Amino acid sequence: MIPAKRIHTVEEYYFSRKLREVRSLVAKGKPIINLGIGSPDLQPPTVVVDALEASLHDETAHKYQSYQGIPELRNAIADFYQKNYQVSLDAATEVLPLMGSKEGIMHISMAYLDEGDEVLIANPGYPTYTSVTKLLGAIPKYYDLDAESDWLPNLEKLAKEDLSKVKLMWINYPHMPTGAKASKSFFKDIITFAKKHEILIINDNPYSFILNDEPLSILSIEGAKDVALELNSLSKSFNMAGWRTGMVMGKARHIQHVLKVKSNMDSGMFYGIQKGAIKALERSSDWFTTLNNIYEKRRKLIWELATKLHCKFDAETSGMFVWAKLPKENTLSSEAFVDKLLYEKDVFITPGSIFGTQGEGYVRFSLCVTEEKIKEVINRIEA
Numbered sequence: 001m002i003p004a005k006r007i008h009t010v011e012e013y014y015f016s017r018k019l020r021e022v023r024s025l026v027a028k029g030k031p032i033i034n035l036g037i038g039s040p041d042l043q044p045p046t047v048v049v050d051a052l053e054a055s056l057h058d059e060t061a062h063k064y065q066s067y068q069g070i071p072e073l074r075n076a077i078a079d080f081y082q083k084n085y086q087v088s089l090d091a092a093t094e095v096l097p098l099m100g101s102k103e104g105i106m107h108i109s110m111a112y113l114d115e116g117d118e119v120l121i122a123n124p125g126y127p128t129y130t131s132v133t134k135l136l137g138a139i140p141k142y143y144d145l146d147a148e149s150d151w152l153p154n155l156e157k158l159a160k161e162d163l164s165k166v167k168l169m170w171i172n173y174p175h176m177p178t179g180a181k182a183s184k185s186f187f188k189d190i191i192t193f194a195k196k197h198e199i200l201i202i203n204d205n206p207y208s209f210i211l212n213d214e215p216l217s218i219l220s221i222e223g224a225k226d227v228a229l230e231l232n233s234l235s236k237s238f239n240m241a242g243w244r245t246g247m248v249m250g251k252a253r254h255i256q257h258v259l260k261v262k263s264n265m266d267s268g269m270f271y272g273i274q275k276g277a278i279k280a281l282e283r284s285s286d287w288f289t290t291l292n293n294i295y296e297k298r299r300k301l302i303w304e305l306a307t308k309l310h311c312k313f314d315a316e317t318s319g320m321f322v323w324a325k326l327p328k329e330n331t332l333s334s335e336a337f338v339d340k341l342l343y344e345k346d347v348f349i350t351p352g353s354i355f356g357t358q359g360e361g362y363v364r365f366s367l368c369v370t371e372e373k374i375k376e377v378i379n380r381i382e383a
């Protein structure tokens with residue numbers, strides 16, 4: 001059977017391929033330390049796991065659930081947005097729980113893109129925006145980010161281009177992989193830009209509570225709901241990546257469009273997961289303080305490691321990665337540098353080039369490993 005043409009528009013996800021290689025090295029007895037992947041190794045709040053367990057005996061626990069999530073979860077999301085971002089949302093119409101924000105990228109794209117439509121995507125950026133765009137027959141239109149402009153798009157330059165076919169623009173601040181932050185004034189500018197060019201902006205915001213003193217939502221900007229959606233996630237904020245819990249927020253009309261797609265794709269989120277998610281969202285800010293104390297210690301060690309590798313980094317970033325520039329004297333590509341480290345030191349980090357051409361010459365270190373392991377990596381590099 002010949003598969004659909006669309007599957008030739010994408011390749012197997014880098015991590016799916018590379019982690020197979022890493023696993024085969026582990027199977028051969030190599031003591032690999034994985035600093036590549038952003039899957040939190042820490043536990044979710046205990047109350048979350050307790051809530052899931054307790055929910056299993058509820059009468060409704062095993063039935064199909066509402067396509068929009070249970071009202072209690074939507075209320076918890078709206079309260080969380082009010083408390084942490086000072087954004088008012090109507091829980092009934094402006095909030096849609098998702099099974100991870102990654103699926104939201106597909107649902108939003110399916111709701112808004114026709115074949116041949118263009119989509120503004122950051123280079124470097126999260127590869128899923130590109131794959132989903134291509135799978136739908138739409139066309140990625142990359143905007144370059146660089147260290148000189150603090151990894152923020154140059155909106156003046158973009159405005160001079162032909163944007164007539166652009167329907168969506170993905171932004172993601174705090175930015176993955178660089179950790180760059182956006183200011184309120186940048187968000188104001190991008191909302192003005194979106195209104196002028198009739199583009200729907202989506203801010204993908206899963207990192208705002210990691211090593212960040214000022215969590216910011218694009219929806220806190222006046223008039224943002226007219227032209228912007230925000231994706232968020234419990235994966236990183238509450239160490240719940242495997243739970244697959246995220247959400248999309250925005251104007252009721254936009255959420256309706258996304259729901260129209262989503263309700264034809266799944267039949268609701270497992271009840272226990274929703275009950276656990278509610279407990280996570282209700283946690284007070286001391287949760288983030290404790291979490292960030294751990295990440296801060298790890299990040300210091302990663303900085304030490306990056307320095308040992310003669311890499312340069314910006315200390316003023318957020319999120320759960322350190323983005324580092326390879327040394328001037330290095331002649332290897334990012335991928336070759338990563339492979340050298342993998343095969344000579346049994347350490348896996350992520351090459352910046354998988355995030356786009358602008359990521360060439362950089363590598364990304366994850367903070368999802370214990371201090372002991374990072375110290376071990378430092379020892380291996382010194383040896």
Ligand SMILES: Cc1ncc(COP(=O)(O)O)c(C=O)c1O
Pocket residue numbers: 038099100101102103126172176204206232233234235241244245246
């Ligand atoms: C920028 C960005 N967006 C979205 C996601 C997906 O997160 P989730 O677990 O909520 O699907 C990730 C995960 O690594 C990410 O880095």
